[in-house]
Amino acid sequence: MIFAILQEVIMLVHARGAPLPAEAAIVEEAIGNVALGFSSITAEDAVFLSQVDEGQGDVRPSADRVGQFARLLHTHMILAHLNHENWYEIHPLARRALGLPEGPAVSGEDE
């Protein structure tokens, strides 16, 4: 996702003939453009994502939710971290779309 944001920054800088390094406002605008892809989260997914957030990295979906969990991983709504112990968090841009406070409510092993 960082490359998508970088690409957006390059496009905005090029289109405006803006100087480099890019100003913070352009970077923020680029993040906002990429965030569009994380908007329009269904109510069903919003509930699941909120549960992931409340689980503080520990996700144990029921059998009928495994497909939903896999899809949310596939679309990067949920990020999987594999640093010794697997743990999960909501993508920061999905957090923004859901109106959750910034920063995960999890404490990973390396934190």
Added chain:
Amino acid sequence: MTRTDAPPTVEAAWERLWAQLKLSEGFWLGYHFTSDVGAVRELQERSRRVLRGEARGVEARQVNNPNDLLEALPWLLRSRSAATGVVWLVGVSGDFRGWISAWGGLLRRLNERRDTLPVALPCGLVLVAPRPVLPVARDTAADLWSLRSFLAEVRMGTAQHTQPFREPPVARSGEDHGDGAFAARALSPSAEPSATLRPLLRQVGVDLTAGRPDLAIERARDALDRAGTTMTRRWPMRGSRAVVR
């Protein structure tokens, strides 16, 4: 949506689409979410004007009935030449509810053929759908979605309240007004010389820098002749003469 809560406008979308057209080579995929058919036409016309300067064209297909959207699949996958700059598929008119399942079906098929797309389309592909299709595009055709390099939306009625986007001026040196500055401007990306002209223009710069103005002028004339010949071949004589002069 940006944090400034600025409404997504035609100008904002065009600013990024323009950069996409200018910076991208080969296949790229864009999603454009709007129900404003007028805004889409405006963007198509602007992309047509920009690409005309590169002797490239725009192919567009507008589907008016959701039941007909899937029929666009063979058209989309048809092999294009490098003369095509961008392909638009538009399916937005009328009630958006009918489009959600129609786009879902087409995007799933495209998702299955995502490896074919870059081979068939050596250019951009912009899919234009109503805003409610966004989660469908993301969730039901996730692999295709991951290929996107352009994502924009335009809300209805935001076109008339915005500052028009202007292409950035050619970067110029404020200090050096000599031959070096001229050569730098000639070689700047915004001048966009063709692959044929680029080495000639580069040599013009080398000759100028090396103090060989006569040779530089000769090479510049050669480049101008070639540019004129190319434009005469591609466009009507009247237009090409105006450009060369």
